[in-house]
Amino acid sequence: MATTTTGTRPGARALLVEFNELSPALLDRFIAAGQLPHFRAFRDSSVVYTTDAGEDAPHLEPWIQWPTVHSGIPFAEHGVFALGEGREKLTQPLLGDVLAAAGVPVGVFGSINTAYRRRPGEPGYVVPDPWDIDGVAFPRSLQPFYETVSWAVQESSRDGLPGAGQLARFAAFLVRNGLRPATVVAAVRQLVDERRTGGVAWRRASVLDDLSYDVFRTLNRRHGVRFATFFSNSTAHYQHYYWRDMEPELFDEVGDGAHADAVLYGYRRMDALLGRIMADEPDSLLVLATALSQQPWAESAKRTFRPRDFDALLAFAGIGGAVARPMMAEQFVVEPVSHDAARDALRKLQALTVDGTRLLSADLDGRRLQVGCRSDVGREGATVAGGAGDTSRAFDELFYPIHTTRSGRHSRDGALWFRTGAHRVVEGRVPLTDIAPTILDHFGVAVPAHMRGSVLPLHRAPGVPAQRSRPSSPLRESVVVPRPRRSL
Known part of the structure; x- marks a missing residue:
């Protein structure tokens, strides 16, 4: 299809919040219970879609669906099946590449199994996903941070810490790159709780989110980034292992009772993080995406x-x-x-x-x-x-x-919320391939031919027309509540 805009929209900004595998059903439940005030505020000022991951197992995995989000290409075409294959198989320009080529400074922070590269002198930054065993950060000054985060994620099933030298370098990097006193307090409290009460080392994943976001916001300012991605897997991890503790009535094999609030804990920590993002980016188009989600795995008892x-x-x-x-x-x-x-x-x-x-x-x-x-x-x-x-x-x-019996498994549904300042719930499902064209449209950047998805209708500023639209959409909009955009 032809596109209708050719230049970038001056001053446009967007941030893709990649909260991996959050469940739309749990978001609704916890919001209704008053547990997630920032998710509620975000949703109530957003166009709300539900995505369809487009695949079933064994092709329903975050390292398959997130490459679809960034490439705008379905799995049947990109063929990225395993971790690490994104670098070899994603040969077409990704969302961030298209924006960078149009002069938009781009920051990529942990987006899983993608193939972003930068050359010396180019604006922006890239922090590879922590499961990328060949990952090289850009600029290279970010490599010590990336390597320590990667160690922490890949060795999350062990209770140890990196060596003293690596920890010292990591701490020095954090101090130079935006570490907040509140994050230090949270990290110290976590280590004290591990020693004093035990059994809470699993919470380190949420502390790592806070540390990472401190660095992320600093990098965005330092590099003048106008489009950025931030990936978090902490709550996806909690759901995989502790869903049976949250809803023991669904399972024959129940948990030990010590993790009944673990999943809610993850959502609440992400709610606080989302509040920070909203406060830091009052004028950006914020896009919350989960790519896929999870549901209870009651008919199996998978151990890894x-x-x-x-x-x-x-x-x-x-x-x-x-x-x-x-x-x-x-x-x-x-x-x-x-x-x-x-x-x-x-x-x-x-x-x-x-x-x-x-x-x-x-x-x-x-x-x-x-x-x-x-x-x-x-x-x-x-x-x-x-x-x-x-x-x-x-x-x-x-x-x-590793940890305990898995009790959460992947589901095709995903959350996709665009914070536009007006609330609109669109019923039905949209494909993940629509995300990249919609973000490009926000910047006024032409959608390349290999991205075959549609531009989703959002509230747009005057003079920024849609490039491509779905001619006969099965979707239905409801709950229209216009709201002015405001800083939180």
């Missing part, structure tokens, strides 16, 4: 396991000269020295079994393997056979459980 020691697992399998690194949850990456060695490692990893069933899922991409313990096989008390020399080992010696 990770190797206790990667080198020990590789040695047991008879694999030498390879490097293994954590990725996300049970997934990890193995990098042998050559393509032939990678094929040999794949064969050896696939030979490991429990009761005659393959223990590991393993996919080969060049000379890199993405590996994970299969949840339908891994279990405590089992024996792993098929090691080097036909040896066997106790499963518990090789693997440990």
Whole structure:
């Protein structure tokens, strides 16, 4: 389709708030209960859509859906299936790339499995997602921050902290890049609670959000950013592991009772963060997107396991000269020295079994393997056979459980709220491919041909026409309450 605008809209600003996998149903429930005042204020001044992720499992994953958001291309075309594939398969310019080419300074903070790169001298910044094992921040002065955040996220199943030197460098970076006293107090309180009462290390993910946002807002000012993205996975993590504690009546296997408020805790911490965003960006188009969501996983009892020691697992399998690194949850990456060695490692990893069933899922991409313990096989008390020399080992010696039984699983519905100053609820579902064209339209930037989604109708300033619209939309608008934009 042809577009109708060719230049940027002077002064336009937007921020894409990527709160991964928040549930529209839980947002409605918690807002109605008075638990989320900032989400309520945001919603009540927004055009409210529900998105359809467009895929079912196994293609319903954040590292698949968020590339769709940024590329404007559905999974059937971009083909990004695994973590790390965005760099190789997202060959068309992404949302931020199109804006940067039009002269809009862009900041990307943690957007998962995307392929943003910048060259020296270009405006803006890029902080890769923390699961990107090859991530390089731009400018390179951000690399120490990125590496520490990545360590914290990838090793979230362990209770330890980075080494003293890495922590010192991280602290020095934070002090130079916007760390607030209130965030320091929250971080200290978290560590004191861990030592004094125990059992609350899981809350570190929310503290990391606060630290990250301090840096994010500083980078936006420093680089004169007009479009930025901010990604958070903390509450998605809580939902995966603690949904059964929130609604035990839905599950045969209930939790330990110690995490009944964990999911609500995550939403309330994100509510406070959203309040900060709204206060910092009174005149920007704020876009809240979740890409997909979660729902209770009551008919299954999935547990995930990770190797206790990667080198020990590789040695047991008879694999030498390879490097293994954590990725996300049970997934990890193995990098042998050559393509032939990678094929040999794949064969050896696939030979490991429990009761005659393959223990590991393993996919080969060049000379890199993405590996994970299969949840339908891994279990405590089992024996792993098929090691080097036909040896066997106790499963518990090789693997440990990550957190607890998963009780939240992915759902296709997602929240998509555009803060325009007027409240409008649009019934029905819209595809994720509509997000990038709508944001480009806000800036008056032409939508490239590879982005085939529609521009969603928002309240626009005079003189900024829609570029493309849905000619016969099945959507229906309701609850129209005009409101003036105001600073919060």
